[in-house]
Amino acid sequence: MNKVMVCLKRVVDYNVRIRVKPDQSGVVTEGVKMSINPFDEIALEEAMSLREQGQASEIFVVSIGPADCQQQLRTGLAMGADRAILIETDQELESLAGARVMLKIIEKEHPDLVLLGKQAIDNDCNQTAQMLAALWDRPQATFASQIETADGSLRVTREVDAGLEVIDIDLPAVVSTDLRLNEPRYVKLPDIMKAKKKPIETIAIGELGVDTAALFEVTNYAEPPVRSKGQMVDDVGSLVAALREKGFSL
Amino acid sequence: MSQVLVVAEHDGTVLNPSTSKTVACAQSLDAEAIDIVVFGEGIDAVAAQAAKLRGVSRVLTCQRGENARPLAAIIAPQLAALANESGYRYVFGPSTTFGKDLMPRVAALLETGQISDIMEVVDAQTFRRPIYAGNAIVTVTTPADRTVVATVRVASYRTVAEDGSASIEAITATAQLPTHTRYVELKSEAGDRPDLQVANIVVSGGRGVGSKENFELLYELADRIGAGVGASRAAVDAGYVPNDMQVGQTGKIISPDLYIAFGISGAIQHLTGIKDAGTIVAVNKDPDAPIFEIADIGLVGDLFEVIPALGKLLEK
Numbered sequence: 001m002n003k004v005m006v007c008l009k010r011v012v013d014y015n016v017r018i019r020v021k022p023d024q025s026g027v028v029t030e031g032v033k034m035s036i037n038p039f040d041e042i043a044l045e046e047a048m049s050l051r052e053q054g055q056a057s058e059i060f061v062v063s064i065g066p067a068d069c070q071q072q073l074r075t076g077l078a079m080g081a082d083r084a085i086l087i088e089t090d091q092e093l094e095s096l097a098g099a100r101v102m103l104k105i106i107e108k109e110h111p112d113l114v115l116l117g118k119q120a121i122d123n124d125c126n127q128t129a130q131m132l133a134a135l136w137d138r139p140q141a142t143f144a145s146q147i148e149t150a151d152g153s154l155r156v157t158r159e160v161d162a163g164l165e166v167i168d169i170d171l172p173a174v175v176s177t178d179l180r181l182n183e184p185r186y187v188k189l190p191d192i193m194k195a196k197k198k199p200i201e202t203i204a205i206g207e208l209g210v211d212t213a214a215l216f217e218v219t220n221y222a223e224p225p226v227r228s229k230g231q232m233v234d235d236v237g238s239l240v241a242a243l244r245e246k247g248f249s250l
Numbered sequence: 251m252s253q254v255l256v257v258a259e260h261d262g263t264v265l266n267p268s269t270s271k272t273v274a275c276a277q278s279l280d281a282e283a284i285d286i287v288v289f290g291e292g293i294d295a296v297a298a299q300a301a302k303l304r305g306v307s308r309v310l311t312c313q314r315g316e317n318a319r320p321l322a323a324i325i326a327p328q329l330a331a332l333a334n335e336s337g338y339r340y341v342f343g344p345s346t347t348f349g350k351d352l353m354p355r356v357a358a359l360l361e362t363g364q365i366s367d368i369m370e371v372v373d374a375q376t377f378r379r380p381i382y383a384g385n386a387i388v389t390v391t392t393p394a395d396r397t398v399v400a401t402v403r404v405a406s407y408r409t410v411a412e413d414g415s416a417s418i419e420a421i422t423a424t425a426q427l428p429t430h431t432r433y434v435e436l437k438s439e440a441g442d443r444p445d446l447q448v449a450n451i452v453v454s455g456g457r458g459v460g461s462k463e464n465f466e467l468l469y470e471l472a473d474r475i476g477a478g479v480g481a482s483r484a485a486v487d488a489g490y491v492p493n494d495m496q497v498g499q500t501g502k503i504i505s506p507d508l509y510i511a512f513g514i515s516g517a518i519q520h521l522t523g524i525k526d527a528g529t530i531v532a533v534n535k536d537p538d539a540p541i542f543e544i545a546d547i548g549l550v551g552d553l554f555e556v557i558p559a560l561g562k563l564l565e566k
Contacts, residue, residue, distance in 0.1 A: 018385040027386050095354065096363045123381050124499070125366045130322065130354035139323055139431040142351045145493065155434065159493045160347040161502065162261070163438030167321065170430040179500055180487065215363045215396065220389040224380065227525065230546035236559040239531070242547045246529055248508055250475055250564050
């Protein structure tokens with residue numbers, strides 16, 4: 001493969017405890033740690049490992065969002081990507097609009113493979129890879145837990161509800177990554193220094209001529225119903241008694 | 251005219267209960283008709299099962315060799331064509347790996363967005379869904395002038411009764427099918443135990459179980475009480491059990507009447523997968539394990555002592 005494109009989304013770090021704003025207009029993101037979506041990090045690691053196997057030459061990372069996304073792109077460059085593209089916008093794009101934007105970059109860059117996380121841990125939509133593949137009219141292999149290269153195609157093992165499904169897809173293609181595909185490397189200080197010299201190209205979203213208007217309106221954010229702590233029992237006998245009291249005829 | 255098209259999930263022989271739960275969600279729309287479409291080959295038995303689901307008007311079967319396996323790239327253009335030609339207002343699929351793979355591709359072909367994981371229908375255009383691993387619930391309104399493509403969070407719905415008698419019609423969908431995606435195989439270790447997504451009781455193990463061999467203890471207990479067996483991500487990552495047993499944000503979201511967790515500390519991503527369970531029982535050595543904060547019944551103890559003792563008591 002010549003070129004691998006990896007999409008990185010800036011999201012609230014997975015360790016942050018999410019709180020809904022008191023007026024239910026959103027979740028609190030001010031002053032909160034932001035990171036690369038963990039699934040996207042796995043996608044980038046996979047691109048790196050493909051290159052280490054001699055299966056890819058160039059790796060570039062793409063993000064859509066505000067100027068602050070440069071932080072995540074820098075991390076991507078420190079992990080080993082050659083260059084980065086930021087499509088700058090303050091608007092929070094829906095998956096379809098995001099896929100349309102990514103398609104524009106594909107049309108410009110002609111990657112052989114697009115890798116991205118199966119879902120972003122903020123909105124949990126699990127859509128962008130599939131929509132991008134549809135718009136591009138190319139194969140999709142979602143929830144990948146193993147990728148093997150062949151001549152002009154990939155053999156991808158997918159984590160599905162029934163087990164592991166294996167499919168062959170012709171390149172170019174879109175692959176969305178699952179948790180067990182790999183373990184992303186730690187970024188070392190010299191790599192961070194080196195990454196400072198790597199280029200980040202910034203494109204204003206308006207220049208792409210893509211319809212990014214929101215289709216959906218989110219009218220309310222609410223706290224989920226809370227399950228409260230129940231009773232603690234001291235031994236197995238009391239456990240069984242408590243279950244029977246709740247009506248389980250075990 | 252508002253009609254719903256539900257895409258059936260099946261393995262070629264048996265209709266997956268996720269289909270019935272998707273129909274249950276569709277019923278809360280007050281639609282004029284709910285149709286089910288079954289893509290496959292030699293799937294008359296599946297169509298017959300779908301025809302029994304209460305509230306379904308028609309079951310459409312779309313049989314051809316290419317449809318033998320549920321490949322999104324193959325099915326999506328047919329489903330999109332069908333939705334377009336027949337003017338369905340809603341196109342729903344289950345929020346299982348089958349539906350998650352397929353529905354966004356369908357939405358993009360229909361030039362619209364997709365609502366993921368509907369947990370509640372507010373009105374014909376408004377839905378509730380979880381974000382941030384279920385730590386917030388959003389209310390989303392969809393545009394009136396576009397098809398509503400969505401996946402249904404199956405843990406939020408119960409299966410519908412099977413006393414219906416929908417008509418079954420063979421159809422063909424006009425679409426150019428690609429050859430760029432080819433099915434190779436399905437590696438499945440699924441045994442005879444109940445499917446996690448429909449089991450009434452689920453016994454589940456985490457890192458605390460310690461090994462693949464030790465999971466036998468859970469299997470024995472599960473078989474004794476007719477339970478399905480699940481696991482935390484930690485147990486799957488450690489190689490104790492296959493991926494299809496994972497319960498949580500990135501695994502299966504389940505809603506059994508009774509969930510019994512052994513050696514699971516209760517990471518927020520895991521708790522997301524069991525919030526809809528009727529009763530949660532937690533057994534853990536660590537009295538500070540977060541799972542005790544949401545468990546209905548908690549027992550601080552060594553699972554290697556608790557499970558055999560539990561087995562003995564349940565024998566009596």
